[in-house]
Amino acid sequence: xxxxxxxxxxxxxxxxxxxxxxxxxxxxxxxxxxxxxxxxxxxxxxxxxxxxxxxxxxxxxxxxxxxxxxxxxxxxxxxxxxxxxxxxxxxxxxxxxxxxxxxxxxxxxxxxxxxxxxxxxxxxxxxxxxxxxxxxxxxxxxxxxxxxxxxxxxxxxxxxxxxxxxxxxxxxxxxxxxxxxxxxxxx
Amino acid sequence: xxxxxxxxxxxxxxxxxxxxxxxxxxxxxxxxxxxxxxxxxxxxxxxxxxxxxxxxxxxxxxxxxxxxxxxxxxxxxxxxxxxxxxxxxxxxxxxxxxxxxxxxxxxxxxxxxxxxxxxxxxxxxxxxxxxxxxxxxxxxxxxxxxxxxxxxxxxxxxxxxxxxxxxxxxxxxxxxxxxxxxxxxxx
DNA sequence: GTCTATAGGTGGATAGAC
DNA sequence: GTCTATCCACCTATAGAC
Numbered sequence: 480x481x482x483x484x485x486x487x488x489x490x491x492x493x494x495x496x497x498x499x500x501x502x503x504x505x506x507x508x509x510x511x512x513x514x515x516x517x518x519x520x521x522x523x524x525x526x527x528x529x530x531x532x533x534x535x536x537x538x539x540x541x542x543x544x545x546x547x548x549x550x551x552x553x554x555x556x557x558x559x560x561x562x563x564x565x566x567x568x569x570x571x572x573x574x575x576x577x578x579x580x581x582x583x584x585x586x587x588x589x590x591x592x593x594x595x596x597x598x599x600x601x602x603x604x605x606x607x608x609x610x611x612x613x614x615x616x617x618x619x620x621x622x623x624x625x626x627x628x629x630x631x632x633x634x635x636x637x638x639x640x641x642x643x644x645x646x647x648x649x650x651x652x653x654x655x656x657x658x659x660x661x662x663x664x665x666x
Numbered sequence: 667x668x669x670x671x672x673x674x675x676x677x678x679x680x681x682x683x684x685x686x687x688x689x690x691x692x693x694x695x696x697x698x699x700x701x702x703x704x705x706x707x708x709x710x711x712x713x714x715x716x717x718x719x720x721x722x723x724x725x726x727x728x729x730x731x732x733x734x735x736x737x738x739x740x741x742x743x744x745x746x747x748x749x750x751x752x753x754x755x756x757x758x759x760x761x762x763x764x765x766x767x768x769x770x771x772x773x774x775x776x777x778x779x780x781x782x783x784x785x786x787x788x789x790x791x792x793x794x795x796x797x798x799x800x801x802x803x804x805x806x807x808x809x810x811x812x813x814x815x816x817x818x819x820x821x822x823x824x825x826x827x828x829x830x831x832x833x834x835x836x837x838x839x840x841x842x843x844x845x846x847x848x849x850x851x852x853x
Numbered sequence: 854g855t856c857t858a859t860a861g862g863t864g865g866a867t868a869g870a871c
Numbered sequence: 872g873t874c875t876a877t878c879c880a881c882c883t884a885t886a887g888a889c
Contacts, residue, residue: 487854506783508695511882524885525855533883592779595830596693602832609831628843629820636823643782644796645789656815674872698864711867712873720865 491529493519498536499544503580503589507537507597534597538604541586541594545608548585553615563619569661572634573654578642587612588638633657678716680706685723686731690767690776694724694784721784725791728773728781732795735772740802750806756848759821760841765828774799775825820844 497518501510512526512533530536552571553563577584594605616627637657641650684705688697699713699720717723739758740750781792803814824844828837
């Protein structure tokens, strides 16, 4: 191994992807470094050559996954020239498949209360990501800040609550209710 | 000790109150039975005479704390004859002091993603509590289900996100944005 | 860079005295 | 019913061979 100079980069990316999936599914405390490295196809010992601690990985993974997920939802991956498509974002984000979290899910929603319990560094990262989304959507739509914040709460909060709920019907009704608050009138 | 037949009931209540506070602050995994029993003024060993497991306590504590918090916010504790006061609920729930969680905070918001990661029993309890709130508010206001669900997302999601955020200004703006979506026009 | 092995700490749950 | 003491499983992080 290690023949390729890119090899370490690829390993790092595999770890980050595995971490995003597992943290979203089980949270920080219930995800072991063992689990992550197994999912990435390696063993425990190799971990600390890529990240200095589990905490650092969590932070890196949060930033990485949130940006990927919003970028992916904001514009068609097959048409990278397209700009910010808010309608597409809302429908992708509030799609019934999102709270199921098969492929991981947005950490802004899946890990809200998990992050609220961590140290200031992680919370700062979360805050910065939220502010980035706020400014980006504001610039794209021209809506005032309060309206956009409310939209973000309906998206992130809606998915978070839908994921906790144990009843398919209620979950769909929740997502529909949020969609209806977002799509028709954009205030 | 144990002279009073009510003594066990009092101990149980002390444990439940301590659990509500600590679970809200630190989540399930970072709250030890040790911590809870110390906060309640006892030691580890006594715990299992009141609850059969940490999981069972979590469930009991969730139900207990959610109902207390909503009952307290819905009607003036000094005037138990008053009915459901939605305006009061919204303002109490979205008060800037709530996300700080000094006295514990609503578990529906503080523990959303924590609960999403637990077993079906806990998620069923959460779902039932949410449905109870939905029906209660619907009956009190006559609004349609979708509108009430959206209101609940703005309240619960708003507090959950505000708690994760690390910036006083943004936190207040979030809470205000949610309040403005709830108070003026009740759709 | 990745492996195996282990140190070192933590916490749920149980046993048994009082 | 509450206490102290302990068992046992788990997990982060490090050491050292390859």
